[in-house]
Amino acid sequence: MIQRHTTASAATDAPDRGLLAGIDIGGTTTQVVLCDDTLKVVASGERATPARAGGEAMAEAAVDLVTRLARDSGRRVGAIGVGAAGLVDTATGRIVGASDSFVGWAGFPLGEVLSAALGVPAFVENDVNAFLLGEVRAGTATGARSALGITLGTGVGGALWLDGRLWSGPRGAAGEIGHIPGFGDEPCTCGGRGHLETVASGRGIERHYLVTSGRRAGAREIAERAATGEREAIATMRRAAHGAARGILITVGLLDVATVVVGGGVSRAWPVLGPLIHAALEGDPPVSRTAIVVEPSALGGDAVALGAAALAQNALAPRTTRA
Ligand SMILES: [Zn+2]
Numbered sequence: 001m002i003q004r005h006t007t008a009s010a011a012t013d014a015p016d017r018g019l020l021a022g023i024d025i026g027g028t029t030t031q032v033v034l035c036d037d038t039l040k041v042v043a044s045g046e047r048a049t050p051a052r053a054g055g056e057a058m059a060e061a062a063v064d065l066v067t068r069l070a071r072d073s074g075r076r077v078g079a080i081g082v083g084a085a086g087l088v089d090t091a092t093g094r095i096v097g098a099s100d101s102f103v104g105w106a107g108f109p110l111g112e113v114l115s116a117a118l119g120v121p122a123f124v125e126n127d128v129n130a131f132l133l134g135e136v137r138a139g140t141a142t143g144a145r146s147a148l149g150i151t152l153g154t155g156v157g158g159a160l161w162l163d164g165r166l167w168s169g170p171r172g173a174a175g176e177i178g179h180i181p182g183f184g185d186e187p188c189t190c191g192g193r194g195h196l197e198t199v200a201s202g203r204g205i206e207r208h209y210l211v212t213s214g215r216r217a218g219a220r221e222i223a224e225r226a227a228t229g230e231r232e233a234i235a236t237m238r239r240a241a242h243g244a245a246r247g248i249l250i251t252v253g254l255l256d257v258a259t260v261v262v263g264g265g266v267s268r269a270w271p272v273l274g275p276l277i278h279a280a281l282e283g284d285p286p287v288s289r290t291a292i293v294v295e296p297s298a299l300g301g302d303a304v305a306l307g308a309a310a311l312a313q314n315a316l317a318p319r320t321t322r323a
Pocket of ligand 1: 192197
């Protein structure tokens with residue numbers, strides 16, 4: 001992880017380094033946690049993301065929240081980590097690309113703006129990478145040397161933790177499991193067709209259920225109907241689980257990663273989804289015969305913010321002492 005220290009503040013040489021602020025800027029909600037050095041949450045809060053009001057407004061909302069939480073807790077913030085939706089240039093803290101739901105986000109120098117506003121170093125990472133970092137430091141994959149993170153939400157996100165560090169690839173797009181092809185031919189949000197996201201995302205689940213049953217329902221409700229034994233709902237969830245399992249098997253085959261953490265809103269249906277994923281994996285074991293451990297996120301809605309706090313901590317710590 002190469003991160004940018006946008007402001008060389010006193011945070012690194014003062015005896016009290018202050019709290020770590022972890023910020024999760026999502027499409028609907030911005031969440032902040034203030035943590036100590038053990039990633040214990042001291043304070044937390046959230047507010048609506050002004051996603052349509054532009055980058056400045058989104059950054060300002062985050063700054064206000066951090067400032068208020070720090071004031072209320074009577075503590076100083078020493079460094080900021082951010083998990084942000086979109087493609088991120090981690091070296092500059094700039095948002096490179098974003099979906100249409102974020103106005104004025106692509107190109108926005110988020111790290112620089114936050115660092116200037118709060119007077120401490122700021123480090124920015126893609127939100128799915130931050131999610132996986134959170135799970136590796138304090139959640140389901142704690143201590144794993146290598147892991148795959150998948151978020152099944154409105155879309156499908158992916159992240160790779162390889163040999164003790166996030167692997168983002170030269171263009172920040174490594175681990176984008178949602179956009180690998182070979183899953184039918186439905187159009188994907190990215191402009192491609194037949195990507196994993198079209199079968200395993202909440203949107204893909206809802207669309208397939210509507211087409212096969214003639215009934216309109218949200219992904220959570222479809223999962224509940226599957227749990228009660230409804231045929232079309234089970235078939236839809238099985239299709240999503242098979243897609244996710246195939247994505248996992250491809251990753252395991254390529255990278256020999258045996259630990260998988262599944263997060264995102266759809267993963268709340270784990271009692272239905274989990275056994276279907278496990279069944280699909282058992283039917284098609286990797287050639288290495290590696291036992292693949294697939295588990296739901298332990299940190300749930302806090303994973304991105306906690307991972308962002310861990311990101312700031314990692315970035316400040318000497319490389320020799322912390323991976
Ligand atoms: Zn796609």
